[in-house]
Amino acid sequence: MAVSFAEIREDRPGTFTHSCPTRVVLDHVMSRWGVLVIAALSDGTQRWGELRRGVDGISEKMLGSTLRTLVADGLVARRSLPAVPPHVEYSLTPLGLELVERMLPLLSWVADNADEIVGQKAIART
Amino acid sequence: MAVSFAEIREDRPGTFTHSCPTRVVLDHVMSRWGVLVIAALSDGTQRWGELRRGVDGISEKMLGSTLRTLVADGLVARRSLPAVPPHVEYSLTPLGLELVERMLPLLSWVADNADEIVGQKAIART
DNA sequence: CAGGATCCGTCAAGATACTG
DNA sequence: CAGTATCTTGACGGATCCTG
Numbered sequence A, B: 001m002a003v004s005f006a007e008i009r010e011d012r013p014g015t016f017t018h019s020c021p022t023r024v025v026l027d028h029v030m031s032r033w034g035v036l037v038i039a040a041l042s043d044g045t046q047r048w049g050e051l052r053r054g055v056d057g058i059s060e061k062m063l064g065s066t067l068r069t070l071v072a073d074g075l076v077a078r079r080s081l082p083a084v085p086p087h088v089e090y091s092l093t094p095l096g097l098e099l100v101e102r103m104l105p106l107l108s109w110v111a112d113n114a115d116e117i118v119g120q121k122a123i124a125r126t
Numbered sequence C: 001c002a003g004g005a006t007c008c009g010t011c012a013a014g015a016t017a018c019t020g
Numbered sequence D: 001c002a003g004t005a006t007c008t009t010g011a012c013g014g015a016t017c018c019t020g
Helices: A007-009 A021-029 A032-041 A046-053 A060-072 A095-126 B006-011 B022-029 B032-041 B048-054 B060-072 B092-123
Strands: A076-081 A087-094 B076-081 B085-093
Touching: A007 B092, A021 A032, A021 B032, A032 A046, A032 A060, A032 A076, A032 A087, A032 A095, A032 B006, A032 B022, A046 A060, A046 A087, A060 A076, A060 B048, A076 A095, A087 A095, A095 B022, A095 B048, A095 B092, B022 B032, B032 B060, B032 B076, B032 B085, B032 B092, B048 B085, B060 B076, B085 B092
Parallel strands: none
Antiparallel strands: A076 A087, B076 B085
8 A cells, every 4th residue: 555656657657757648637637626526526416507506616617628528538427318497417437436536535634734734834924 | 434525524614615725735736746746755855856857847947836835835845955066855744745645546546547538538539 | 956037928717798 | 507609817837047
């Protein structure tokens, strides 16, 4: 379990270099809104409107483009119910579930330590 | 261990909302270069030049500003040896170590699945 | 060697309005 | 309700030059 970054790279030479696919994935998945959308979906299937309200501060444009990338990446599934008014559901794919599983510990830690981290600056300013 | 995003938020109302400290931390830590710099430092103390070479594609400006934020956040320690030519070392603080511990599983997973994820688009294009 | 300062282009991102 | 289209802005990020 004590994997190091060096070990990760040893197994796959060239990983995390500039032109590596991992960079693309990181940009999608660790983007400002990508993380939050994925996290929100970890609570289960959600409709467009729910996501819009759930991910505080996101604009419709950003929600749309973020979802489109994640769907194209195969991390999120889109299901459109033919009805009036329209009803569209988003959920994590198996791949997305694997991802979020590894992301939640990180988010949990951030939630626990955010105050201390931003607090450092207040100390530095003193 | 099966923490859900909902659970994380239940314990701390208002977490991950627009004006929450977690958002700031997320922006620093999940930023394009932030992740990579932190990951690189997980291999141990590194000098400026080593980081510059190790984090493929980063510019001096971005390395500088990324390091400055991470140091201000208390995640990275900066040690300047008084010598000519200058010698400066960067390493993770205990807080930074906690963070990277939770980040490595994620990076490892991304390294394993990146090809498949970016591959989805090729399929979609077909 | 380690970096700060500056200039500038590009694109991400917000606001708004409109549509199936 | 679930988006797309368009416009505008400002921050990110690259290149370059300069300093301790």
